[in-house]
Amino acid sequence: MARQRPGAFGPGADHGRWEGSLSGEGSRLEVAQSRRGCLKRAGGMGAAALALPAAGCAAVGRINSHTLDFSTDFGVLNYAYSLEVMESDFYNRVVASPPRGIRPEELALLRDIQQHEMAHRRFFARALGPLKIDVPERDFSSVDFTSRDQVLTISRTFEDTGTAAYNGAGKLLSLAEFLSIAGKIVSVEARHAAALRDLTMNDPRAFAGDDIIDENGMERALDPPEVIDRVQPFFRERFRLSGLPGRMA
Numbered sequence: 001m002a003r004q005r006p007g008a009f010g011p012g013a014d015h016g017r018w019e020g021s022l023s024g025e026g027s028r029l030e031v032a033q034s035r036r037g038c039l040k041r042a043g044g045m046g047a048a049a050l051a052l053p054a055a056g057c058a059a060v061g062r063i064n065s066h067t068l069d070f071s072t073d074f075g076v077l078n079y080a081y082s083l084e085v086m087e088s089d090f091y092n093r094v095v096a097s098p099p100r101g102i103r104p105e106e107l108a109l110l111r112d113i114q115q116h117e118m119a120h121r122r123f124f125a126r127a128l129g130p131l132k133i134d135v136p137e138r139d140f141s142s143v144d145f146t147s148r149d150q151v152l153t154i155s156r157t158f159e160d161t162g163t164a165a166y167n168g169a170g171k172l173l174s175l176a177e178f179l180s181i182a183g184k185i186v187s188v189e190a191r192h193a194a195a196l197r198d199l200t201m202n203d204p205r206a207f208a209g210d211d212i213i214d215e216n217g218m219e220r221a222l223d224p225p226e227v228i229d230r231v232q233p234f235f236r237e238r239f240r241l242s243g244l245p246g247r248m249a
Contacts, residue, residue, distance in 0.1 A: 065134040070224060071243025076172050078133045079224060080182065081124035083165055085135045086234055087158050088117040093140065094155075099148040106148075106199065110155065113192050120185055136237035152200050159193035161230055167221035172245075190219065223248045 068082070069075035091114035098107050125132055144150050166186035173179045222230075225248060228239050 066136055066237055067240045067242060069243045070172055073173050073175055073178050074128065074131045075243060076169050077124060077128055079169060081128060082135050083162055084117055084121040084124060086138055086231060087162060088121045089138045090140060091117055093145055094151055097145060099146050099151045102148045109195055116188055136235040139234055139236045156196035156200050159189055159196055161227060163189045163193050164220050164222040165227040167219050168223045
């Protein structure tokens with residue numbers, strides 16, 4: 001199985017190389033539908049089920065525009081919020097104007113994911129309140145939203161990246177409450193990724209492929225700079241990162 005190449009799905013990238021073969025999908029669609037049932041149950045953990053601890057009231061000052069300051073837990077939450085904004089805006093566009101040839105079951109799966117990402121986005125927005133950063137305007141000019149193959153492939157890549165981003169950011173959190181919340185959300189992101197991998201990759205083992213699972217049987221993690229490098233092309237202005245440990249900066 002080919003490994004993902006960092007920064008390979010932004011503007012100017014050859015999305016065709018990511019698409020592969022999406023033919024002969026009957027059995028894969030059945031597997032994805034069974035995962036979709038799990039996704040609908042998982043979606044119940046949305047914003048209403050998450051409670052941000054009162055520690056948020058102790059934070060002082062507003063986060064600078066487009067700056068992700070990882071020296072505090074709130075910077076990590078803003079990082080997660082920015083990713084959720086990107087993902088939810090992408091799925092909003094897909095659902096509002098589905099690509100040609102997409103199957104009803106596939107669109108239903110994307111709608112489920114859209115609802116989850118919107119719930120995560122609303123949660124972080126409410127939790128952060130005045131500490132919420134000004135997320136740069138999104139830029140999907142490189143995406144052909146009329147192409148079923150490209151939409152499904154980019155959806156899968158977003159979810160793989162999102163899962164690895166949460167896994168990599170957990171070690172930067174100090175409060176156990178925040179870590180618990182992140183753990184609940186990343187479990188949903190991982191379900192998204194598994195369902196989309198079942199749907200788009202001609203390999204029954206793809207949901208746990210060696211490009212996302214390491215030699216110790218653990219999900220791969222990406223540090224914030226790696227994640228921002230991958231998603232930056234989908235924003236019109238650059239993020240500024242600060243407060244990262246020396247080994248990540």
